[in-house]
Amino acid sequence: MITFGRQLCGDLAAASAREWLVTDGLGGYASGTVSGLRTRRYHGLLAVAEPGGAARHMGLAALDPVVRIGTRTVRLATDEWAGGTVDPAGHVHLASFTLDEGVPRWQWDLGDVVVQREIAMGHGRSVVGAVFTVLRTPAPITLELTPLCTWRDAHGERTAAGDPAVTPVAGGFVFEDAYRVSGPAWQPGGAWYRGVYAREEAARGLNPVEDLFAAGCFVAEVASGGTAEVVAAAAPFDGPLPTAAGLVVAARKRARKLARQARASDAVGRHLAIAADQFVVSTPTGPSAVAGYPWFGEWSRDLMTSFEGLFLATNRHDEAREVLLRAGATVSEGMLANTADTGTLEYNTADAALWFLHAISRYAAVTGDLDTVSSLAGAMDEILTRHRDGTRYGIAADPADGLLTQGKPGFALTWMDARVDGRPVTERQGKAVEINALWISGLAGTGALFDRLRRRHDWGSAASRAGDAFRRRFVRPGGAGLYDVVDGPGGDDAAVRPNQLLAVSLPYGPLAGDPAPVLACRELVTSLGMRSLAPSDGAYRGVHRGGPYERDHAYHQGTVWPWLIGPYADACASAGLDTGGLLDGLELHLAEWGLGSVSETADGDAPHGATGCPFQAWSVAEVLRVRTAFAGPARG
Structure with a gap:
């Protein structure tokens, strides 16, 4: 395992300079940083490849989590906006990051509440799953998970120009007929996050600003030991989507097989x-x-x-x-x-x-x-x-x-x-x-x-x-x-x-x-x-x-x-x-x-x-x- 503790995770520059990657065996991927900050135009949870990986499209860019503990609200995401504003600073609650058998895992410590997230992709199919587990809480908490969406060439940016087509389906939605996102208790919405900033693109002399569409929110009430899962998959949507937990288990099993081989x-x-x-x-x-x-x-x-x-x-x-x-x-x-x-x-x-x-x-x-x-x-x-x-x-x-x-x-x-x-x-x-x-x-x-x-x-x-x-x-x-x-x-x-x-x-x-x-x-x-x-x-x-x-x-x-x-x-x-x-x-x-x-x-x-x-x-x-x-x- 590769593991970082609270001191590195809480340091935005250090945690954002370390990147993770999971892939789908087709040239597509999910990638980001330890801190959760998207520092590149290429960071996202569902990058979909054409055959051979010569061209890719960015789909689901992020899944911003919010934890509600009674009357207390804690945002776990870390975002940066044009002009240099970093808000919210969810990385300060990040107690650890671990790369375990190729699966990235985050653990946020909110005092008497501890929340974990794991991300994995399917192999041979453009699908990604995120599993949120409440490791400890004295009483059930509410998880709100906001999908930030786009559909664009991976080498570019997209800015708001009218609302995108978001089609409700059982358990979630389809974004512009390109990919489907499913999770618990979907609540449709729709708002542009304007001026999302990618600092690595700025450092490379490229356009660092784009807009992302918050399509709504998944909501789950979770007790200690419980989970909430979100899955996103590229079209075509043949049959039911796999579970996020199943994707994590399969990814670890594959990693062990590769190591043995x-x-x-x-x-x-x-x-x-x-x-x-x-x-x-x-x-x-x-x-x-x-x-x-x-x-x-x-x-x-x-x-x-x-x-x-x-x-x-x-x-x-x-x-x-x-x-x-x-x-x-x-x-x-x-x-x-x-x-x-x-x-x-x-x-x-x-x-x-x-x-x-x-x-x-x-x-x-x-x-x-x-x-x-x-x-x-x-x-x-x-x-x-x-x-x-x-x-x-x-x-x-x-x-x-x-x-x-x-x-x-x-x-x-x-x-x-x-x-x-x-x-x-x-x-x-x-x-x-x-x-x-x-x-x-x-x-x-x-x-x-x-x-x-x-x-x-x-x-x-x-x-x-x-x-x-x-x-x-x-x-x-x-x-x-x-x-x-x-x-x-x-x-x-x-x-x-x-x-x-x-x-x-x-x-x-x-x-x-x-x-x-x-x-x-x-x-x-x-x-x-x-x-x-x-x-x-x-x-x-x-x-x-x-x-x-x-x-x-x-x-x-x-x-x-x-x-x-x-x-x-x-x-x-x-x-x-x-x-x-x-x-x-x-x-x-x-x-x-x-x-x-x-x-x-x-x-x-x-x-x-x-x-x-x-x-x-x-x-x-x-x-x-x-x-x-x-x-x-x-x-x-």
Whole structure:
């Protein structure tokens, strides 16, 4: 369990900086903060995803509780309004918050009355339940639960423009034909809460203000040990809604099953197994994973980079197989589509297909399933052939040395893909070091698998040729590590970045066992992951804060990325360097921001405050993978 007591819960800033998440296995979620304050436009109890999570709508935003004890009235909600007013301040009554088997639980202490709330979602259905339990009271009390409603794109806001359609139904109401809310003794109402303020959106330079509609009120008289339950579910409403208590029980049961399946031996392992499951989603064409909550959908680069941690380290082998087969069926001109988050399918990544080859090799190594590899052999051949001969965006092997070049003006095709005003912030056109490490490992790994399948190929010799060229071109003089990019428009780039680690960390990396790139990256290491650029570089930015312009300029210019601890740990092990305590800071981080999970990024400067998505797939996946591979709960 992750538990906080009264001192943290009563501190609005501290309690509002820690976020919880529960998911529905479809890309939808419920999320908020320990304090109960909605600090993001993305916070709410029912965020409904379209297939794959590429688009989401926010539905039920909150369920504000009021307790009536005789003539005394206590509001347990904490809301913030435009202008900075925080009222009511229900968090001051919050005695504890606990994340127990993935289920968030709050306990308010009102003297001789103690009230508890638990929230859980169904798996495979867009439904959420909240259970209020009166743990102690000398006499029955009255609970009033006000649903605050909207129906909008999760990335935007909605303001009052006429009352929404609220249709009464048995036990509650339907909001704009989009979702149904049911609970005890529904009393219809209708009033706009105007100027609801989200402080994190303001900090990110985005619109922080919206309006929410209070549709009425659920009312229950509850004695000691009694409960009141509210359930909300997205359309279509097939059959009766599940009970909220049933959702909580099922969520805990699933969490225990996931931990057993992952063979988690300690609390950190159990948290990570549950966190990994939050990213795995069912789509109409098979299982996949979203890149991060609360705003990312499915990204093929993130999916394939996360593949081993999310599916293999957790022993989800059947789903792993389906993920690979589904991806193999989408290969186009030797590439995987990057994302549909922008509204259209985009083939604009130089590494997703290469990470796919890596995922296949790791799947075969873990499961021994060559039948699936045989089914994917055509896609693997197509990827390597098209990359060798040329595909979109100038991606092709240089005939002179067999190394892979990529890039086109105005595009950012590597994982360092931030752009401002249509221009890449981190210009990496040319032969990028991690792209070529993946290319060489993909050639060699595919060749080894094809040998086992007795399939004719020449990928092994291509890997050997490219590997020789890699060692000639990328190794900097004097043991100073590797160039980040060679043969770019501006020549060779000697910036110290973590990308070079893949040359040592990958199973068929061209510099496996060489400590020089690892030692060159020592100034990048932090307790939360690897900086994306050395602090000694003039282009380094140590803070990943502010509006979109400031954040995008810092995104890959020094910002810490937790997922890179995986390649660093593997590279250290390959080179025979110590990895003791490498994950200590990241394990503590599970209770610091996105509770039970790992953030997307953090500031490059100490104290490395978390930024980006609070819940990020490849961050969780790499911590989980490394813990599993190194078989030590507090080791890298």
